[in-house]
Amino acid sequence: MYAKVIVDIATGQTNRAFDYQIPASLEMLARPGSRVTVPFGARKIQGFIWRIEDKTELARVKPITDVLDPHPVLTQELLELGEYLAVETVCFLITAYQSMIPAAIRAKPKKKIELLVSTETLPPVLQAVFQKQTTIDWKDLPDDKAVMQHVQEAVRHEQIRIDYQVKDQTKKQTKRMLKLHPEHRTHAASLTAKAKKQLELYDWFLSIGDEEAAVPAAQLLHEQTASRAVIQGLVEKNILMERNQESYRDPFEDRSFEATPPQELTRDQQRALDPITEKTSREKHHTFLLHGVTGSGKTEVYLQAIDRVLQQGREAIVLVPEISLTPQMVERFKGRFGDQVAVMHSALSRGERYDEWRRVHAGDAKVAVGARSAIFAPFKNVGLIIIDEEHEGSYKQEDHPRYHAREVAIWRGIYHGAPVVLGSATPSLESYARAGREVYQLLEMPERINQKQLPAIDVVDMRDELHKGNRSVFSETLLEKLKDRLEKGEQSILFLNRRGYSSFVMCRSCGYTAECPHCEITLTYHQTKHQLKCHYCGYEEAMPATCPSCESEQIRYFGTGTQKVEEELTKVLPEARIIRMDMDTTTKKGSHEQMLRRFGNGEADILLGTQMIAKGLDFPMITLVGVLAADTMLHLPDFRAPERTFQLLTQVSGRAGRDKLQGEVVIQSYSPDHYSIQFAKNHDYPSFSRHEMGQRKRGGYPPYYYLTMVNVSHEEIGVALKTAEKVTSRLREELSPQAKILGPTVSPIARIKDRYRYQCMIKYRDEPELTKILNDIAVHYQKETAQDKLFITIDMYPQLFL
Numbered sequence: 070m071y072a073k074v075i076v077d078i079a080t081g082q083t084n085r086a087f088d089y090q091i092p093a094s095l096e097m098l099a100r101p102g103s104r105v106t107v108p109f110g111a112r113k114i115q116g117f118i119w120r121i122e123d124k125t126e127l128a129r130v131k132p133i134t135d136v137l138d139p140h141p142v143l144t145q146e147l148l149e150l151g152e153y154l155a156v157e158t159v160c161f162l163i164t165a166y167q168s169m170i171p172a173a174i175r176a177k178p179k180k181k182i183e184l185l186v187s188t189e190t191l192p193p194v195l196q197a198v199f200q201k202q203t204t205i206d207w208k209d210l211p212d213d214k215a216v217m218q219h220v221q222e223a224v225r226h227e228q229i230r231i232d233y234q235v236k237d238q239t240k241k242q243t244k245r246m247l248k249l250h251p252e253h254r255t256h257a258a259s260l261t262a263k264a265k266k267q268l269e270l271y272d273w274f275l276s277i278g279d280e281e282a283a284v285p286a287a288q289l290l291h292e293q294t295a296s297r298a299v300i301q302g303l304v305e306k307n308i309l310m311e312r313n314q315e316s317y318r319d320p321f322e323d324r325s326f327e328a329t330p331p332q333e334l335t336r337d338q339q340r341a342l343d344p345i346t347e348k349t350s351r352e353k354h355h356t357f358l359l360h361g362v363t364g365s366g367k368t369e370v371y372l373q374a375i376d377r378v379l380q381q382g383r384e385a386i387v388l389v390p391e392i393s394l395t396p397q398m399v400e401r402f403k404g405r406f407g408d409q410v411a412v413m414h415s416a417l418s419r420g421e422r423y424d425e426w427r428r429v430h431a432g433d434a435k436v437a438v439g440a441r442s443a444i445f446a447p448f449k450n451v452g453l454i455i456i457d458e459e460h461e462g463s464y465k466q467e468d469h470p471r472y473h474a475r476e477v478a479i480w481r482g483i484y485h486g487a488p489v490v491l492g493s494a495t496p497s498l499e500s501y502a503r504a505g506r507e508v509y510q511l512l513e514m515p516e517r518i519n520q521k522q523l524p525a526i527d528v529v530d531m532r533d534e535l536h537k538g539n540r541s542v543f544s545e546t547l548l549e550k551l552k553d554r555l556e557k558g559e560q561s562i563l564f565l566n567r568r569g570y571s572s573f574v575m576c577r578s579c580g581y582t583a584e585c586p587h588c589e590i591t592l593t594y595h596q597t598k599h600q601l602k603c604h605y606c607g608y609e610e611a612m613p614a615t616c617p618s619c620e621s622e623q624i625r626y627f628g629t630g631t632q633k634v635e636e637e638l639t640k641v642l643p644e645a646r647i648i649r650m651d652m653d654t655t656t657k658k659g660s661h662e663q664m665l666r667r668f669g670n671g672e673a674d675i676l677l678g679t680q681m682i683a684k685g686l687d688f689p690m691i692t693l694v695g696v697l698a699a700d701t702m703l704h705l706p707d708f709r710a711p712e713r714t715f716q717l718l719t720q721v722s723g724r725a726g727r728d729k730l731q732g733e734v735v736i737q738s739y740s741p742d743h744y745s746i747q748f749a750k751n752h753d754y755p756s757f758s759r760h761e762m763g764q765r766k767r768g769g770y771p772p773y774y775y776l777t778m779v780n781v782s783h784e785e786i787g788v789a790l791k792t793a794e795k796v797t798s799r800l801r802e803e804l805s806p807q808a809k810i811l812g813p814t815v816s817p818i819a820r821i822k823d824r825y826r827y828q829c830m831i832k833y834r835d836e837p838e839l840t841k842i843l844n845d846i847a848v849h850y851q852k853e854t855a856q857d858k859l860f861i862t863i864d865m866y867p868q869l870f871l
């Protein structure tokens with residue numbers, strides 16, 4: 070047999086399968102999706118078996134050195150998905166495959182063989198191999214075809230098991246489990262009335278009423294159900310059997326989760342759930358867009374849809390943005406589905422992440438809840454995929470492979486016949502437009518649970534505050550309301566948007582910001598040249614000394630931090646108990662969670678923070694949300710800036726008044742009339758989306774056009790520019806005349822790590838040849854890129870414009 074192997078060298082020349090022979094001793098282990106080590110030139114390197122074939126076209130092939138995985142890490146489905154990703158995101162196959170497995174197993178683990186039954190029941194050949202040991206190293210097996218055949222048989226009969234030798238053995242525990250032997254009835258005939266204790270234990274097992282039930286030996290001893298000798302007696306008679314079951318590092322083992330029974334659904338929830346379960350029950354793929362206002366009970370709909378899928382014996386994947394993967398969110402899933410839930414996100418240690426992944430891989434977990442990369446959860450029978458807060462930019466990976474989790478979800482949904490549910494209070498315009506064209510099915514939940522009102526939103530014009538002589542970061546209105554909450558013993562959230570600071574210029578007097586005349590995009594301030602610049606088309610102008618609109622000299626670039634806000638807050642409200650949550654205060658593992666718990670317990674009056682407090686929080690005592698500077702993001706050089714602002718304001722506002730008490734929101738802004746702020750104030754997503762669609766149409770942006778960014782960088786500015794020009798003119802030649810090709814222009818960050826960066830933007834509607842052309846371009850420059858001199862990055866649906 071021959072294996073086609075994708076080797077672990079990410080270059081154009083090695084971006085294909087290489088043939089290797091599979092030696093007899095490895096035939097049992099070598100499967101498509103297994104990782105292997107193979108000789109490559111003078112080196113030994115790792116790779117993935119891609120296919121197995123019974124012939125090769127080559128005259129001479131070298132043998133595989135070793136198979137690293139006892140069970141393939143990639144399923145057939147994931148192997149195919151990798152091929153799709155490699156083409157669609159223009160990356161190497163090996164890069165796609167590597168991104169699907171947790172970092173911890175990219176290291177080289179040892180394999181071991183573990184005995185699951187008593188030695189006597191093994192064929193003599195294997196008895197000799199094991200002798201008195203219960204675990205042996207794979208490499209201690211004799212390289213003998215006959216032995217290997219016995220090993221294969223024994224694996225099939227569950228007498229032995231092949232597994233990884235995990236490095237930190239101290240952490241990994243195995244439990245000794247006991248269960249009835251499959252032929253216990255026959256063997257039990259040998260039990261005489263004299264073996265009273267053994268009969269008792271046997272009866273105890275029968276009384277469980279489940280022939281497959283496995284009970285930890287430690288539990289029997291601890292509860293004095295039986296002694297060690299009695300257990301041993303039944304094991305020797307093949308009435309009971311013993312096996313080692315490994316237990317995983319459980320990141321949540323010191324926490325218990327309150328069981329949360331399903332809630333009776335509201336009419337809106339039921340109407341949203343029915344079409345989903347109609348598809349899951351028929352195992353049909355379909356994409357739904359669940360548009361439900363904050364607090365409309367989307368999570369309960371997810372939970373009940375998942376429940377149906379689990380009852381069918383299928384699995385579910387739930388994606389949530391990393392920052393809203395709060396303990397509260399985890400609790401709701403663990404509370405409903407208990408141990409069946411695996412949580413996958415970056416706050417876990419490498420080992421914990423690996424163990425959660427393995428629980429999914431081994432089929433011990435049925436629901437994977439995690440951030441973006443959980444979309445690759447190696448389930449074999451996916452029945453439902455949910456993407457909560459589907460509009461989040463973080464679902465797009467900003468490094469190779471540059472995939473969007475939504476597209477991967479739909480690919481897997483089609484593969485498995487599983488519906489995909491995209492949920493949001495503020496869907497991305499792309500998804501909403503697709504729902505409008507009935508590509509996705511729109512499900513709407515326009516009201517909060519129990520007809521609870523959405524909070525009233527007050528927009529405060531900070532220019533007026535300045536004219537009144539108030540130079541503090543708090544408007545009078547906000548300060549008054551904060552005092553009021555303090556007196557009433559209710560809680561407040563203060564949100565400071567960190568994104569977009571200091572890169573844009575604004576007049577503090579009239580709110581004027583400079584925009585590009587060609588692109589409807591805010592110009593970015595460049596300190597070195599004291600200039601304003603458009604990063605899409607290259608337009609530039611001098612930084613004005615006075616405001617072009619009102620001639621005030623108060624025009625400057627903008628910025629303040631949470632620490633400064635906290636200081637000011639303590640000055641004006643000395644009695645307030647404040648928790649500040651930002652990058653600086655949450656570096657320690659678990660601190661994020663601890664702060665939220667303290668706030669939830671009422672140990673603070675005000676939670677002050679950045680993006681990380683904007684989502685997913687559900688605390689009943691929050692009745693006031695203050696947004697300190699709503700504009701900062703509005704002026705990022707990104708055509709999605711108004712959309713992101715609307716989304717964020719809606720999300721933060723959604724934290725107020727979620728329970729019995731009515732909530733209120735104060736939004737402070739220098740451009741209070743901006744449509745994204747006004748529509749957020751009125752909780753009016755449909756009008757926002759209509760207005761924004763008009764902007765997109767005029768600017769030629771998604772969802773009317775697709776975008777692709779090509780970025781070229783090189784240490785020598787001339788080479789970077791010349792290559793970018795060549796790429797751009799090639800695209801102009803080969804794409805249809807309908808495609809708009811902008812650039813090359815200097816990238817917003819013109820130089821990173823001493824490399825000069827140029828970019829080219831492609832706007833298009835229908836270019837079936839595009840990925841092929843881009844892949845050709847990548848191959849064309851492979852020699853230069855392999856030498857690390859020239860970088861060409863191709864980003865198919867860019868979310869970030871740096």
Ligand code: ADP
Pocket residue numbers: 332333334335338361362363364365366367368369518687
């Ligand atoms: P969303 O995710 O849409 O913002 P949540 O799922 O967090 O909303 O629900 C808001 C609150 O309403 C939660 O506290 C939740 O427990 C509660 N809730 C959800 N569904 C129901 C229901 N059918 N009956 C009563 N309470 C519900």
Ligand code: ZN
Pocket residue numbers: 576577578579580581616617618619620621
């Ligand atoms: Zn002005």
Ligand code: ZN
Pocket residue numbers: 585586587588589590603604605606607608
């Ligand atoms: Zn421009």
